[in-house]
Amino acid sequence: MYAVRRFAVRHSRFVERFYQSFERVIISLDPIFRRIGYGRLEKPVAFTEKVVKGFLFDCKMCGQCVLSSTGMSCPMNCPKTLRNGPCGGVREGGFCEVKPEMRCVWVDAWDGASRMNEGAERIKIVQPPVDRALEGSSAWLRVAREKAEAHSSVPANTGKQTIADAFKRAREFEPASAPLASEPKTASTTPERLK
Amino acid sequence: MTPLQTPEPYDPVLHPPLQPLPGHKSGSILERALRRGWFAITAELNPPDSADPRDVLKAAEPLKAVADAINATDASGANCHMSSMGICSILSRAGMGIVLQISCRDRNRIAIQGDVLGAAAMGVGNILCLTGDGVGVGDQPGAKPVFDFDCMSLLRTLKTMRDEGQFLSGRKLSTPPDIFLGAAENPCIPPYEYRAARLEKKVRAGADFIQTNYIFDVERFRTFMNQVRDMGLDKKVFILAGVGPLASAKTARWMRANVPGIHIPDTIIDRLERAAKPAEEGKKLCIDIIGQVREIEGVAGVHIMAYRREHLVGEIIEESGILKERLAAKGAPNPTPSA
Numbered sequence: 001m002y003a004v005r006r007f008a009v010r011h012s013r014f015v016e017r018f019y020q021s022f023e024r025v026i027i028s029l030d031p032i033f034r035r036i037g038y039g040r041l042e043k044p045v046a047f048t049e050k051v052v053k054g055f056l057f058d059c060k061m062c063g064q065c066v067l068s069s070t071g072m073s074c075p076m077n078c079p080k081t082l083r084n085g086p087c088g089g090v091r092e093g094g095f096c097e098v099k100p101e102m103r104c105v106w107v108d109a110w111d112g113a114s115r116m117n118e119g120a121e122r123i124k125i126v127q128p129p130v131d132r133a134l135e136g137s138s139a140w141l142r143v144a145r146e147k148a149e150a151h152s153s154v155p156a157n158t159g160k161q162t163i164a165d166a167f168k169r170a171r172e173f174e175p176a177s178a179p180l181a182s183e184p185k186t187a188s189t190t191p192e193r194l195k
Numbered sequence: 196m197t198p199l200q201t202p203e204p205y206d207p208v209l210h211p212p213l214q215p216l217p218g219h220k221s222g223s224i225l226e227r228a229l230r231r232g233w234f235a236i237t238a239e240l241n242p243p244d245s246a247d248p249r250d251v252l253k254a255a256e257p258l259k260a261v262a263d264a265i266n267a268t269d270a271s272g273a274n275c276h277m278s279s280m281g282i283c284s285i286l287s288r289a290g291m292g293i294v295l296q297i298s299c300r301d302r303n304r305i306a307i308q309g310d311v312l313g314a315a316a317m318g319v320g321n322i323l324c325l326t327g328d329g330v331g332v333g334d335q336p337g338a339k340p341v342f343d344f345d346c347m348s349l350l351r352t353l354k355t356m357r358d359e360g361q362f363l364s365g366r367k368l369s370t371p372p373d374i375f376l377g378a379a380e381n382p383c384i385p386p387y388e389y390r391a392a393r394l395e396k397k398v399r400a401g402a403d404f405i406q407t408n409y410i411f412d413v414e415r416f417r418t419f420m421n422q423v424r425d426m427g428l429d430k431k432v433f434i435l436a437g438v439g440p441l442a443s444a445k446t447a448r449w450m451r452a453n454v455p456g457i458h459i460p461d462t463i464i465d466r467l468e469r470a471a472k473p474a475e476e477g478k479k480l481c482i483d484i485i486g487q488v489r490e491i492e493g494v495a496g497v498h499i500m501a502y503r504r505e506h507l508v509g510e511i512i513e514e515s516g517i518l519k520e521r522l523a524a525k526g527a528p529n530p531t532p533s534a
Contacts, residue, residue, distance in 0.1 A: 083347075089455030094386055166351055
């Protein structure tokens with residue numbers, strides 16, 4: 001909802017703090033998730049995530065959430081789905097080029113970032129293009145897998161590794177933005193043979 | 196249709212792309228001019244709605260003598276015209292310096308990375324990475340907007356291709372493209388306070404040069420350049436200020452209302468309105484703005500967008516005195532791209 005997502009941007013500092021604690025909880029749950037099986041968890045968690053983040057941020061379930069780097073304004077609400085800042089068509093007063101009745105998602109993003117602790121620095125980091133194969137999957141579970149597998153030696157997928165290297169800074173803060181950890185079958189729409 | 200006649204037919208084997216000079220990223224003449232400290236000139240070509248290559252050469256005729264590189268637009272304003280790749284193939288055969296514009300609106304990452312290799316093989320030395328206007332403002336608003344990349348991830352991808360010799364998939368390139376990477380910036384529209392920060396992000400993403408959108412509000416541009424210099428960005432990237440002649444007050448109003456991202460102050464429109472010969476005044480105004488932006492520290496050149504007024508580009512450059520000064524200061528011939 002437009003009003004709620006703008007509320008979240010206005011209260012980005014609180015949302016940021018909440019999210020940081022929430023992320024720690026999610027990551028600490030990795031051993032339990034692993035026991036249950038990420039594959040089995042994918043559907044219910046993705047559903048919950050869609051409902052909660054859909055209400056709060058008009059989340060589009062790109063599966064690679066970078067809200068903490070975009071001032072708590074979801075970049076997928078930009079009609080051009082820009083992940084790195086506004087386009088050159090922003091209207092007077094900070095309104096969207098494509099949807100003139102909507103505030104530019106990125107004008108809001110910078111506004112939100114300026115109120116956050118780390119947001120103002122993180123918004124400067126160049127974000128990678130989204131992996132469209134991960135659309136609809138849970139970013140929460142992906143964050144847990146990424147952080148948990150960060151220190152284990154996972155056989156690198158060359159394609160993913162190149163993106164991860166090219167967007168190293170983005171991965172430092174939001175590893176799910178260019179994920180390297182293994183994906184459960186249910187989380188990706190890319191057929192196994194193409195991986 | 197008679198075969199295309201060009202002064203020197205381009206043969207990629209006999210005339211390979213210029214080799215980069217030491218420390219240069221491409222063989223581009225534009226890069227050479229900028230690195231020599233010359234005030235560079237680029238000009239936008241009006242793409243034809245035609246399949247005749249002569250129309251491209253005709254449109255390039257008034258630009259090639261004065262520009263270090265000609266911009267081949269990629270369906271700007273989301274209006275369909277001959278593709279930027281098509282234009283590049285014709286201009287590169289004629290030996291001209293080109294800026295290939297790539298908009299993220301119409302093609303996905305597979306198409307774009309392939310095009311970049313093709314362009315570099317043709318001798319294109321400069322690529323301008325753009326987000327692109329929304330499809331809604333163009334002649335085919337029902338088209339599917341792609342936006343697989345945004346301008347920043349596109350820049351970083353092309354930088355990876357050039358510097359790491361890899362596609363984004365990790366597959367190796369046997370010969371990476373030697374390209375000078377460009378991006379756009381629009382200093383005169385909101386959010387003003389973040390435009391310089393956005394420029395910094397483009398530099399981080401990989402931009403070597405910047406071509407701005409139209410500057411009609413020199414004061415606003417000056418404020419932007421102050422921020423740019425404070426951040427030290429003018430030392431990291433070459434900034435070319437976008438300028439262009441307006442035909443009349445009516446055109447100016449139409450552009451302001453209908454073309455995304457164009458800010459024209461009322462004072463400019465008043466000046467055109469009061470003029471006895473608005474077209475002449477529009478040209479004079481353009482020359483005035485060139486004079487003013489040249490005075491601003493950190494501006495490395497101008498990018499002339501003379502939509503449907505290409506015939507004026509030669510006069511504008513001539514009267515602004517850029518080339519004359521270049522000759523006088525360096526005692527060297529103008530590195531015309533047509534040479």
